[in-house]
Amino acid sequence: MNRIKVIIGNWKMNLTVPESTLLLERLVKTIKVDKNVVAVCPSHLAIYSAQEISRTSDIEIGAQDAYFEDAGAFTGETSAHQLKGFIKYCIVGHSERRKHFGEGDKIVAKKAAACVRHDIIPIICVGESLHEKMDGLTKLVVTGQLEASLADLTKEEIAKSIIAYEPVWAIGTGHVCEPKKANEVISQIRDLIRALYGEKTAENVHIIYGGSVNSKNAEEFLKESKIDGLLVGGASLDYKEFTTIVNSTERKLDEVKDQKPKIKKSKNKAKKK
């Protein structure tokens, strides 16, 4: 099945609000979103202004994280409930959250479920460390993380979610995963989903790759048959880089007939006058 491609920019803890605004204003001018889904994930502080700017374009807004409780005494956290209406996507279980903030699969599962509860599409991240890769444990680690991180979702909810395979050793390092290898792991992830949740879920869920993607290697990943898109960190902070990545995806899709978008694009954004 040909799934629509999804390109997500993860700005991480970078850019002030004015800088985020400037970057998004540039992207709105340079990016032509036709067949893809394109989203950027600014810091929570910049989401409100980003959402305002994005109204004039097809670029969607996502968050980098969301807490699973709706409200309460959780100082410093922002809940999926609070983010609802401002974002369409939310990254959960990014390896930086797993590493620096001690988030395990149980928390990730709760966060994914909270997103779904509030009509936000979770982008659920999994990936092995360098040691695990060296020990030949990639499949074991990734499938274990995935099974546990999806535990609180129904198969219908998984079908509408996005899974990001992000090998930890490839994130922010410039050590990019071989596109063929990423394709193989993504294929294993889809096989696992098929075994656990059935054919329909496996066919519909989007599985994307992330880790040192840039304008030079993006097309190599997108050529691979099982890779449904990209999660781009560092290169998404440069409007020329990110524009090239998105526009090369559009070109790729021009070659593919019979696109059947499963992630519905927001047709009814309130356009600014």
Ligand code: PGA
């Ligand atoms: P990178 O980050 O593209 O800078 O490697 C990817 C990510 O962390 O999502």
